[in-house]
Amino acid sequence: MTELAKRQIPRPAEIFELAKFKRPDLNARRRRLNAALTIHDLRAIAKRRTPRAVFDYTDGAAEGELSLARARQAFEDVEFHPSILRSVPEVDTSTTIFGGPSALPFGIAPTGFTRLMHTDGETAGAGAAGAAGIPFTLSTLGTTSIEDVKAANPHGRNWFQLYVMRDREVSYALTRRAAAAGFDTLFFTVDTPVAGARLRDKRNGFSIPPQLTPATVVNALPRPWWWWDFLTTPTLEFASLTSTGGTVGELLDSAMDPTISFEDLTTIRGMWPGRLVVKGVQTVEDSKKLADLGVDGIVLSNHGGRQLDRAPVPFRLLPEVVKEVGADMEIAIDTGIMNGADIVAATALGARFTLVGRAYLYGLMAGGREGVDRAVDILTDQVVRTMKLLQVPCLEELTPQHVTQLV
Template identity: 85%
Template sequence: MVERQIPKPAEIFELMKFKRPELNGRKRRLEKALTIYDLREVAKRRTPAAAFDYTDGAAEGELSLARARQAFEDVEFHPSILRDVSHADPSTTIFGGPSALPFGIAPTGFTRLMQTEGEIAGAGAAGAAGIPFTLSTLGTTSIEGVRAANPNGRNWFQLYVMRDRSVSYGLVERAAAAGFDTLFFTVDTPVAGARLRDKRNGFSIPPQLTPRTVVNAIPRPWWWWDFLTTPKLEFASLTSTGGTVGELLDAAMDPSIDWDDLREIRAMWPGKIAIKGVQNIEDAKKLASLGVDGIVLSNHGGRQLDRAPIPFHLLPQVVREVGRDVEIVVDTGIMNGADIIASIALGARFTLIGRAYLYGLMAGGRAGVDRAIEILSDQLIRTMKLLQVSSLEELTPAHVTQLRRLEPREL
């Protein structure tokens, strides 16, 4: 028989310790978010459907994005044992400079559409965390504005070579003058992908007040208040070129760019240059032979060619072929710090986060971006310690198995 007794009041009161309620709604929401998917749910509640779907969606059936995320989930880790991991150092170097963590913020267009702090929040959070921030050609904060927001951190610039080459050349010169140290030459956008969510939502830049958007805005008045009481949404680095938003977007997608354009831009740019949007081995080898500094394995977040290769699956072979000659970066599908560690173990030098950062931005502005970086940082450091490695250099392919669901058929 279990011996029972009447509990003493002091013992009961000792158990009844309540947490002081957090009165700041934004802080309360962000503290409850334990994963990037949690931030996504907050973002979805707080952002009109058209803006959220522009961020969250991908091309056509969205297979490329789903497969990229699934590839990271289909990872098996192989930890070591009995190693001192009381301290794990997640810092690294990339493109000639330091980063406190093995990921940076990827370039995203129309960023102030998601939340009015936009690139200012992203650049400021990146600077505070000691990681690089990348500004898109289609960003809604100027090159100089990003530099002002992140004056002591590392800023990178993503370049679309536009139909009017002089516009692109001018952006390259401005980025160099502002101290941006790395240029991402993007090569996977000869035309825009078919983003069906945007078409179904009747989405436009800037957003238009229609009966549908008004109804959707009713439970989200804060978003519209921010949008209507802050500076006009436009391509900040392209305003001097003239033209409507649609015309500028169309001009950014040029199906005529070729290898000569790469040589021209490379000759102009004084810093490091990486080619973003590489999706096969032969192109990676050719780029390495041309002496580029880096290759970004990316399918544009699944927003261009649906059913495109999965960057994480390409990674091991590209590293074997050209990893000694160029630094390999991978993006698309990263939603957890463990995804980043798996990429580093398989030979990536660095990774980029796009949607993960934007979910934080939509969930809580600058504080939400800080929270997204904090979540990923905690996850990757914990994964390192559970794998029992104390530095990124100790990670090897032996720590990871890619469990593939999709295997090519024999022809």
């Protein structure tokens, strides 16, 4: 039998030429974050490093969590249709939204209690957004003040999400403060007349601020770093509401008001100098009504599945809303986004912008500001790679022909 390859004794110089040994990274946080290749990887790290009640507050949704599961499944049930033989060495991911620029077709969604996930909280999110050239949205129930967010992102775009509270003067004061601080867009939120039933929180005995019980102590033992950060940093509070008085629970209850109406929208619009966007829209009919009222934009959202379970999936609702009102105002969506390909699919179906909430918070829990940077980098790489594989050079050339919703 003839030997196909001539054997020889390996020579060290050839081995080292073929195999480059990677220098070990002694920074545990950087090593941990660099090993995360997807948002799901960041979620797994966050779950290991954060007490269960806090992780479940972030990760969970209302009741059976069907709305969240369906939203994520809707993005997974996408089939892309790439072009071929187009020269696309680079792609342009920049866009304009609500009167200003964004380097990417996504921004950071408003989240409450953010310093609970990691003490860097909204400061990390705003700083990372500024560095990436994307907008950051502060919640009424944020744990960093309007003014401190502005300081963390002094040259970037800051947006403010407004709850119309039972005491309307509190909401009016927040609106004026956000305008004075240079926030350019206000999200008038309409999907929280009452709080959704978040069963994970109830089963965990979750409270704000966290209560120490035997169960929480046992769960905290493998996570001493979280408790050290929590106990040695400023008290967790609704930073923009500290002057209004009341306990955290009372303030949370006052943020939900079933009497909110179109009159409130008119009032807030009269005092807000920037772009006014209605967040939490879930039907075509309401989209048309808001377009007739002349609002600057809407966010199709079911509050991340945290309010009404079995609510419409924003991504599935998107094409019909775009068809009816897309020429009259800008449409953004949130809920269920875990991959840059989700963002590309939404853009192809007519969304002018997307907002990521949990994806950003998983990064925050995994590694503070560096973790948020990593989450943004992961999503950015996925957006760019998906566009290149579709052979689309810019967001404007993404069309419904690039996407099929399989189910």
